[in-house]
Amino acid sequence: MNEIDFSEVYRMYYKRLFHISYSITRDLHLAEDVVQETFIKAMNKVNTIEEEKKMGAWLSVIATRTAIDYVRSERKKKAILMEQEMLECLGKEMKQNVEEEVELASLQDQVNAAIGTLTVEYQAVLNLKLLHGLKENEIASVLDIKPSTVKTRIYRARKQLKLLFLKQITA
Template identity: 50%
Template sequence: MDEDYFNELYERYFHRLYHVAYRITRDQQLAEDAVHETYIKAIKKIQCVEDSKKIGAWLSVIAARTAIDIIRKEKKSNVMSMEHIHLEASSLQTDHNVVENDVEASLFNQNLYKAIHQLSVHYQTILLLKLQKGLKEQEIADLLHINQNTVKTRLYRARQKLKILVNRLETA
């Protein structure tokens, strides 16, 4: 491929691809990364495009898919344990007694894990896959070979039972 041709494509479609990626990522840096990865992918596959009038649309599809992939990678790398989320949330409190907050958070986490282990195996499995692994309902359904609606129902019921169990443990 001609370097001048590639530079022309870059100049012509950069803003379009950036807007496509930004609408998906909602982050300037991630959108720019998606556009750059789009061009890298395009260099490798440009010979596959039969109609040169469709290059813009072709690049837009690549940008959208690349942006989605980047978001998925970000979510997986940023998955936090329930304990970490709770400790982070409790650290945002402006209460002056930090030690007391840490003890309360620790007790809450202990109660939370006790409550989770009191759930049936079906509820435990789905809840932990969702919260700790960050999997979507369809991914859980595929992994466990069950219907997606079953996963949604079990997640709902697990959360309801978990609320009750945690409240019991905290008042005990």
């Protein structure tokens, strides 16, 4: 494979990787860190890429996984304790329902765990569709497959997820 000019690769893919990172982290500074880490990882593993035309998809996968790792590590960090009055004030202003949030988080964990049981092909299309909000044509472009294949994989993945949840409900 020819020598890759990483300054050109950086210029071409920075925005795309930043959007992916930001959609996962929801933090500008953390997203920038993820993009930088993505390019560092890519430089260290550049010899593993087989086709230069798949560079964008390869970098997108690295960015996605790196962002998820960053989010996980941020969750593990301890938060600063707040005084009770301040917590009550925030709760009133936000009008939050803790029970709904806990149920939603639990449901999201169950869905993510179920997605993790699917094949890599199905996980890839669902993650790009659900996490990044990409359309079928965009997913096809990222994964270098036909749009009809993307639609089929999404349909089959959803069908498998539905069966998994039905089994859990009836069990």
